[in-house]
Amino acid sequence: MLEKLDISCNSIGDIGVKALANALVNNSCLRELRLSGNSISGAGVNSLTSALENNSSLRELDLSYNSIGDIGAIALSSVLRDPNSSFTILKIGWFGDIGISALTNALEHNCILKELSIDGQPVRNPAVTTAGWVDFSTVLRNPTSALKVLCVSNDSINDEVIQSFADALANNNKLRELNIFTVIAHNHITPDGYAAMTNILCDTSSILSTFYSNHTLEELCHKSFASPFPNDLSSLLQINRESSVSQAARLKIINSHFSGSEINMQPFMEMNLNVRPHAIAWMAKDMHMYELLRAMPSLLEQFEDDVIRSKKRTRII
Secondary structure, eight states, X not given: OOOEEEOTTSOOXXXXXXXXXXXXXXXXXXXXXXXXXXXXXXXXXXXXXHHHTTOSOOOEEEETTSOOHHHHHHHHHHHHHSTTOOOSEEEEEOOOHHHHHHHHHHHTTOOSOOEEEEEOOTTSSSOOOHHHHHHHGGGGGOTTOOOOXXXXXXXXXXXXXXXXXXHHHTTOOSOOEEXXXXXXXXXXXOHHHHHHHHHHHOOTTSHHHHXXXXXXXXXXXXXXXXXXXXXXXXXXXXXXHHSOHHHHHHHHHHHXXXXXXXXXXXXXXXXXXXXHHHHHHHHHTTSOHHHHHHTHHHHHXXXXXXXXXXXXXXXXX
C-alpha cells in the first residue's frame, strides 16, 4: 500500500484535492502526504481532513505555500484536537487571526505534534497579526506539548511576539528549534528581542533562577537578520546544544556566578550543612578545581564555625 505521496508544486486545486481525498479514504497505510506549493484553499483542506479523519497512520502533512485561509486552519484544528490524531509533522500556509486562534486552542492540549511550520505572510489576505502570534505563544506553555521544532513566517513578528515566546519558553523543556522568517525590509526585531530570549536562556538574577532557566532550546534562527546574534546569546545556545540539561545548568551557573577574579562563595555558606557538600560536588564537575579551591578558605572557615556550633548544640541536648 502507498505510504508516501508527494504532489508538491503541481498547480493542484480544490477539485484535485477532493478527488485525491476520495481515493485515499480506504488507504490505512499513508504516512506522508506532501502538497506544498499548490492552489489549495480552505475548501480543499476541509475535504482532505474529512477523508483522512479515520486514518491513524498519517504522520506528516505538508500544505505549506497554499492559501488555506481561516477555513482550512479551522479544519486542521479539528483534527489536531482529536485525541486520536497521529500528526507529528504539520506544515501549513497563509491564513489569519481566526485560523491561528483555532490552532492555538487545538494545540494547547496536544501532546503528539513534534514539528509545526506556519507560513503567514502579510501580502496574503487574511494574515496573522502581532496579536495573533502573541496569543499563539500560549501553545508553548502547554506542559504536555511535544513540539521540538517551530517555524513561523510572518512580517508582523516583532519584539512583543519574541517576548511572549520567550516568556512561554521559561518553563518549556521540549522545544529545541525556533525558526523565524521575515522580509529584511520589515524586520521589527530589535536588541530588546534578543535580550528577552537571552534572559530566558540564562536568568542571572540568582543562582536558583539560573538553574531554572531554559536549557533545552538549541537553535534560534532568524533568516532575515543582517547581523549575527549577540555573542552571549550564541554562546548560551551552544551550551544547550552541546550539553545535557544538568551540565548546561551547571556551566551557566559557573559562568554567571563563579567566574572572574572574585568568586562569591556566600551562596554555599548559606546552604544547609546536609546540602552544601552535594552542591559543591555538583559544581566541581565542570568548575576548574584551582578556582574552586582558591575560593575555599572562606568556605572552610564557615564550615569550621558550623561544626563548632553543631557540637555545642549536641552537648546541650
